[in-house]
Amino acid sequence: MLNPQQLAAVEYCEGPLLVLAGAGSGKTSVITQKIAYLIQRRQLGAAKIAAITFTNKAAREMRERVAKLVSSEDAAALTVSTFHALGLKFLQIEHARAGLRRGFSVLDADDSSGIVKELAPKGAKPEALFGLRNLLSRAKNGGLSPEEALAAARSPRELEAATIYDLYQQRLAAFNAVDFDDLIRLPLRVLEGDAACRGIWRERLRYLLVDEYQDTNDAQYRLLKTLTGARGNITCVGDDDQSIYAWRGANPENIDQFGRDWPNLRVIKLEQNYRCGKRILRAANALIANNPHQHEKKLWSELPEGLPIRVLECKEAEQEADRVAAIATTLADRHQARWHDMAILYRGNFQARVLEKALRLARIPYHLTGALSFLDRAEVKDLLCYLRLLTNPSDDAAFLRVVNVPKREIGATTLQKLGQIAQSRHCSLLEASRSDGVLRQLTPRPAAALASFANLLDELRSASLHESAAELVERILTRTGYAAQIAAGTPDASVRERKLGNLKELVDWFRAMRKGGNSAGDLAAQLALLSHADRDEPGNAVRMMTLHAAKGLEFRFVFIVGCEDGTLPHEGAIDEGRLDEE
Numbered sequence: 017m018l019n020p021q022q023l024a025a026v027e028y029c030e031g032p033l034l035v036l037a038g039a040g041s042g043k044t045s046v047i048t049q050k051i052a053y054l055i056q057r058r059q060l061g062a063a064k065i066a067a068i069t070f071t072n073k074a075a076r077e078m079r080e081r082v083a084k085l086v087s088s089e090d091a092a093a094l095t096v097s098t099f100h101a102l103g104l105k106f107l108q109i110e111h112a113r114a115g116l117r118r119g120f121s122v123l124d125a126d127d128s129s130g131i132v133k134e135l136a137p138k139g140a141k142p143e144a145l146f147g148l149r150n151l152l153s154r155a156k157n158g159g160l161s162p163e164e165a166l167a168a169a170r171s172p173r174e175l176e177a178a179t180i181y182d183l184y185q186q187r188l189a190a191f192n193a194v195d196f197d198d199l200i201r202l203p204l205r206v207l208e209g210d211a212a213c214r215g216i217w218r219e220r221l222r223y224l225l226v227d228e229y230q231d232t233n234d235a236q237y238r239l240l241k242t243l244t245g246a247r248g249n250i251t252c253v254g255d256d257d258q259s260i261y262a263w264r265g266a267n268p269e270n271i272d273q274f275g276r277d278w279p280n281l282r283v284i285k286l287e288q289n290y291r292c293g294k295r296i297l298r299a300a301n302a303l304i305a306n307n308p309h310q311h312e313k314k315l316w317s318e319l320p321e322g323l324p325i326r327v328l329e330c331k332e333a334e335q336e337a338d339r340v341a342a343i344a345t346t347l348a349d350r351h352q353a354r355w356h357d358m359a360i361l362y363r364g365n366f367q368a369r370v371l372e373k374a375l376r377l378a379r380i381p382y383h384l385t386g387a388l389s390f391l392d393r394a395e396v397k398d399l400l401c402y403l404r405l406l407t408n409p410s411d412d413a414a415f416l417r418v419v420n421v422p423k424r425e426i427g428a429t430t431l432q433k434l435g436q437i438a439q440s441r442h443c444s445l446l447e448a449s450r451s452d453g454v455l456r457q458l459t460p461r462p463a464a465a466l467a468s469f470a471n472l473l474d475e476l477r478s479a480s481l482h483e484s485a486a487e488l489v490e491r492i493l494t495r496t497g498y499a500a501q502i503a504a505g506t507p508d509a510s511v512r513e514r515k516l517g518n519l520k521e522l523v524d525w526f527r528a529m530r531k532g533g534n535s536a537g538d539l540a541a542q543l544a545l546l547s548h549a550d551r552d553e554p555g556n557a558v559r560m561m562t563l564h565a566a567k568g569l570e571f572r573f574v575f576i577v578g579c580e581d582g583t584l585p586h587e588g589a590i591d592e593g594r595l596d597e598e
Contacts, residue, residue, distance in 0.1 A: 293322025407537025
């Protein structure tokens with residue numbers, strides 16, 4: 017049952033709508049009910065509707081909830097995805113307009129960082145490389161081209177980053193690849209510059225619904241604006257008081273920009289909270305009242321008061337961790353709380369180690385969100401790079417990842433010389449490996465290994481034309497000897513079983529993701545968009561995570577540690593003028 021404000025938000029379709037939804041106010045219900053309303057009452061085809069979220073987990077949950085409200089055919093026709101998944105879909109359809117060839121690769125963070133390291137001045141320190149990568153990403157999130165970033169540079173550091181940005185994009189073009197930020201930037205450039213394409217996509221997506229709108233960056237906002245056009249068939253759900261991602265480019269000012277771009281914007285506030293008791297809401301309202309507000313709202317609840325909020329003062333981090341472990345044990349022993357009902361939140365990952373030690377000593381199971389992602393495991397990345405290379409022979413980053421996996425006795429000296437020859441011939445490393453003229457310039461043994469590797473890829477590419485992604489991965493594991501190498505070359509039985517289990521899970525994922533017309537490369541690109549948080553299955557364990565990672569989650573018992581000067585609020589955020597975000 018919707019409350020009056022929720023119902024008004026669902027039924028308003030006469031122009032652009034901004035729903036200011038406080039935490040726990042039922043915003044997901046509004047979005048899912050509005051999708052059903054558009055289909056069933058407004059007779060809008062499901063294929064014409066796109067709901068956009070910020071995580072794959074949120075998209076999956078939204079899709080499941082919508083499926084209970086509409087027919088299976090309509091549920092299948094809907095677009096419910098993240099911004100980046102929508103951008104990937106656009107580029108797979110419009111690759112030629114974006115200057116890409118079919119089968120382009122989506123580089124992961126390690127690939128991108130590796131390219132920046134190659135292009136940066138020799139001897140650059142890790143923190144300098146991180147800063148360059150961050151500036152490059154911010155330029156892309158602002159929708160800037162390399163030329164625009166160069167013109168906008170105001171400091172030597174920004175000038176260096178803009179110069180590297182240009183070289184970086186040249187490298188990506190040679191690889192026929194995009195990075196994560198390009199999945200927004202390139203569709204935006206195409207749509208803003210091509211009226212015919214813009215018209216096609218505005219007709220294809222007649223109504224947009226956007227969740228967590230306050231977290232959009234400039235490029236994402238421009239993409240929404242370009243897709244929507246003057247008709248204003250868009251509902252954005254957000255809350256300026258929940259904007260915590262300015263450090264990665266999010267711009268809460270987009271809430272106000274929305275009204276400037278569409279003067280007929282209607283605003284509806286959702287202020288009834290269904291998640292928290294009155295006591296927590298009073299504390300939250302008192303805290304947030306100190307922030308500057310463009311849109312005043314005050315959350316209220318009909319739920320009971322709830323348990324008291326406890327404040328514990330500790331002398332040092334070790335004592336704090338011991339107290340947390342002791343209280344958690346008491347909750348489990350005396351109040352029948354389950355471990356997964358509890359969460360320990362902190363400002364930065366550096367605070368986790370002392371907490372882990374205390375939990376281990378207390379024999380409390382815990383799950384550390386932000387630990388090594390499934391997709392970051394070596395064996396999984398290897399298989400995905402094989403698929404990338406089969407789909408996109410120009411992907412030199414993938415080539416270098418797998419050319420010696422399993423070992424083929426192709427040394428660094430050989431690869432360096434191969435790279436020099438490929439660069440002089442303006443061809444990919446794989447193409448160079450197929451050239452007799454190139455191979456004759458190398459010593460016989462590694463030259464033969466390279467030729468054999470190229471022939472193996474040709475065989476696998478032929479198989480990819482008629483096999484599913486899951487079948488192709490199984491063939492890669494067999495024909496390359498990869499699975500056999502893990503089975504025979506991993507002495508530790510538990511490590512061996514984990515690695516083989518990860519490979520089996522990857523095959524199972526591809527089998528579950530299989531869709532008509534999607535190539536193995538397309539599915540690999542979709543899989544690359546999934547984040548660790550989206551596929552967390554921690555079981556019955558205390559959850560440990562940063563405050564940023566906890567956004568949108570809820571637990572019965574929450575410990576917030578490190579509430580001390582310089583840590584929470586963080587001194588870096590204070591120095592950068594982001595105290596309200598803290």
